[in-house]
Amino acid sequence: MTPTPLEPWIAAKTGCSPLTRGGLACWQLHRLRETVRRVREHSPFYRGRLKDCGVPIGGLPDIARLPFTTADDLRAGAQRFLCVSQSEIQRVVTLPTSGTTGAPKRLYFTAADLESTLEFFAAGMSAFTGPGDRVLILLPGEAPDSAGNLLARALARIGAAGIIHGPVRDASQTLSFMKEKAVTGVVGMPVQVLGLARSSSGRAIAVNSAVLTSDYVPNSLCRAVEEAWGCRAYHHYGMTETGLGGGVDCAARQGYHLREADLYIEIVDPETGAPVPDGRTGEIVFTTLIRTGMPLIRYRTGDMARMLPEPCPCGTILRCMEHVRGRIGRGxxxxxxxxxxxxxxxxxxxxxxxxxxxxxxxxxxxxxxxxxxxxxxxxxxxxxxxxxxxxxxxxxxxxxxxxxxxxxxxxxxxxxxxxxxxxxxxxxxxxxxxxxxx
Ligand SMILES: [Zn+2]
The missing domain is CATH 3.30.300.30 (ANL, C-terminal domain)
Known part of the structure; x- marks a missing residue:
């Protein structure tokens, strides 16, 4: 099995070749210090939030001394997070509120931020997609730089065709469209892909891969898609806050490999906020390392997962995070x-x-x-x-x-x-x- 293609991508990005954990940690520390310096200087929110944290960051574990950022902080005014002028923002994503109170969340991205996402999509998809593949994209893709649009451009970079369809409204119509376009792969939200897979009975639909993208995918749903289509299903973990992409399965499908050059990911105890060792389940917290428009420091995702302590069978030196088990405190x-x-x-x-x-x-x-x-x-x-x-x-x-x-x-x-x-x-x-x- 070849190591996840995220490894050579991250090696090239960090200038560590061959990529080692030590070399990557060194790069992450350098980027973390630079991010903290930048947000202190340019972001009104972090200037206040980090006011009393004068500690120099001597090593990566010192990140635990920095305060968290929450979804409520974003709702209270995302503009205060900006580190660039509005004119440098290329895309704004507004997320409707899912609770009963509160304003929507907004996330701002520069052209450089979007390029990082595009690179991640290209590298991640190349684990199971190659030249000549035709991938149906069930994500919104009409707007420039939307998730579907970025994914289609990323697929073009690896010689595959991204066919933007948008969310499924009528499974029967989409299935006809799939046949007409001779698609070999599908990317979409779990329930939408399941709907197509389970409605395709009796139709000659033959896809090789299905990427289920969300912050949480039930294993039973993943198996149902594989059984219906006789394909391999892969999990992608990401949210707008991580820059749409976050982590994706490799061929071994034991868990996600992460955008480790772009994001520093911690697993913390959801009650105490203290970091937990590899192997223990906790809340996923991430810090952006190269985000230019709206960097985030220790953003609490509310998603539960654990870092797998053993190496991935694909042989990479990158970490492997077990698939997300759901959200904290729900139920x-x-x-x-x-x-x-x-x-x-x-x-x-x-x-x-x-x-x-x-x-x-x-x-x-x-x-x-x-x-x-x-x-x-x-x-x-x-x-x-x-x-x-x-x-x-x-x-x-x-x-x-x-x-x-x-x-x-x-x-x-x-x-x-x-x-x-x-x-x-x-x-x-x-x-x-x-x-x-x-
Ligand atoms: Zn792997």
Missing amino acids: VALANGSRLGLPDLDEALFAVDGLLNYRAEAVCGPAVCRLRLHASAVPGSRAEQSAALREALHNALPLQAAFLDGSLVLEPVSYCAPQQLDTGLDKRILASISAAAG
Whole structure:
């Protein structure tokens, strides 16, 4: 197996050839110091935030003495983060708020920032895409420098064709489009790709690879896509804050390799904020190392993952981060002391044949939590499918005890059209409704 193509890219970028952990750490330290110096000088937000942190950064572990940046900080006014004049900003991304309060988040990128993302997309995609491949892009791509547009330009650099389609609105139409364009690969949000894979039964669709891009992808969903298409599915981890791209699977598919020349990634205890050793699960926190427009210092993602302590079978010296396990603090406390979280539901439910998407509501009283599922599925027997969903949930290990002791009860499954459900897995929350009595 050849090492992830991110390795030669990072080697060239950092000037460390051959790339070693020591050489990369040296470069990261140099970039970290430079980033801290720049934000202190140019960003009104960090000038205030870092006012009392006079500590010189002697080594990379000293980063733990710097304060965190949160999504709320961004919502409170992203312009205060800017280190360049507005005229140097090439793209502004506005993220709608997912909670009940707060302003939207804005992220600002210069041409150089976008070029880094483009380079990462080209290097990362080359792990499983090459000249002659035709990749369907199910991300918004109409606007210049949007995610889909950058990805298409990145694919052109490695000799592949990026076919921008945008998000799926009608699976049948998209499947016809795929056939007409003879696509060999697909990149999209997990639920959208699953919808195509599960709706393609009987159609001659033969893709080699599917890249599921999100900050969280259930393993059962990934397997379902592979089974439906007989392809390999890869995870990509990223969010607008990381510069769209963050990390991507290599051929070994054990976890993501990260943009280590662009981002310094830490895993911290979500309660104490202290760094945790490799192998322990915690919150992903990143610091941008080469971002020019709007650098971020120790940004808390809210995503849970761990660094794998053992080397990746692909043989790279780069770190390997296990696939994200979901978001911190999401879920509902049950009367028996356990928690009901979306990732547990996802793993159980997406394994059920024919399921396209679902929404879960937990109506919780003091003793009993009643779980309501609104599902969308491919045409077929609703009675059979609903029984399969019930069985999958009752057999799911993390939920078994709560079903047995009666603290969790599943209500009859209702069905709805796919358009009525949110397709972004990462931004969903388990809707929790308080009941007067359990
Ligand atoms: Zn690898």
